Each structure stands twice: as C-alpha cells, then as structure tokens.
Amino acid sequence: xxxxxxxxxxxxxxxxxxxxxxxxxxxxxxxxxxxxxxxxxxxxxxxxxxxxxxxxxxxxxxxxxxxxxxxxxxxxxxxxxxxxxxxxxxxxxxxxxxxxxxxxxxxxxxxxxxxxx
Numbered sequence: 424x425x426x427x428x429x430x431x432x433x434x435x436x437x438x439x440x441x442x443x444x445x446x447x448x449x450x451x452x453x454x455x456x457x458x459x460x461x462x463x464x465x466x467x468x469x470x471x472x473x474x475x476x477x478x479x480x481x482x483x484x485x486x487x488x489x490x491x492x493x494x495x496x497x498x499x500x501x502x503x504x505x506x507x508x509x510x511x512x513x514x515x516x517x518x519x520x521x522x523x524x525x526x527x528x529x530x531x532x533x534x535x536x537x538x539x540x
Contacts (some may be wrong), residue, residue: 465502
C-alpha cells in the first residue's frame with residue numbers, strides 16, 4: 424500500500440525573514456509548548472496525537488506520527504525535547520537549511536578574517 428503524501432508548505436523561511444532569528448526561535452518554542460506533554464515536558468506520541476490538529480495534522484495515522492517522532496529523536500528516548508523539536512523543524516525546511524549554511528559560512532569566513540588581522 425502506497426503512503427499518502429502530506430502536502431507541506433514551508434513557511435519557516437518567511438517567518439525567519441519577518442521575525443529574525445530570535446523571533447523564529449521563540450515561535451518554534453511556542454510550537455513545542457503546544458505539542459508537549461505538560462507533565463513530562465517533552466513531546467510524546469500521545470501528546471503529538473492529541474494536539475496534532477493544532478498543526479493541521481489530524482489526518483495523519485499513528486505510524487506517520489511515530490515516524491515524525493523518530494525523525495527528530497536524537498537521543499533515542501522516543502520523545503522530542505525542545506532542542507530536538509527545533510532542530511527537526513529547521514532540518515525539515517530546505518530553504519532555511521540553505522540559508523543556515525550560508526550564515527555559517529559567513530560566520531566562519533568572518534572569524535578567519537578576524538584571525539588574519
């Protein structure tokens with residue numbers, strides 16, 4: 424059985440342009456807060472399933488939600504902490520990833536230039 428593709432429009436680059444880096448990170452943290460389990464302080468499968476409609480993801484099946492968690496779970500605890508969630512959101516944004524690479528290259532270049540002075 425073929426999996427249904429989820430339509431996704433990447434708004435993170437637009438948000439980054441309008442809000443700046445700090446504003447974007449604040450909004451990502453707000454998104455994390457909406458999805459997290461209040462008692463555990465992390466996004467669990469249950470909290471993601473319960474709150475998925477807030478992101479327009481109410482039609483996703485359980486295995487698709489679990490796949491989302493696995494994609495971002497860097498420490499293997501089957502949950503997403505705030506850092507894992509923010510990292511995942513940025514990784515899922517191809518345009519924002521390209522811009523992040525450019526920022527990093529510019530920062531490294533600037534550091535190199537400062538060292539050469």
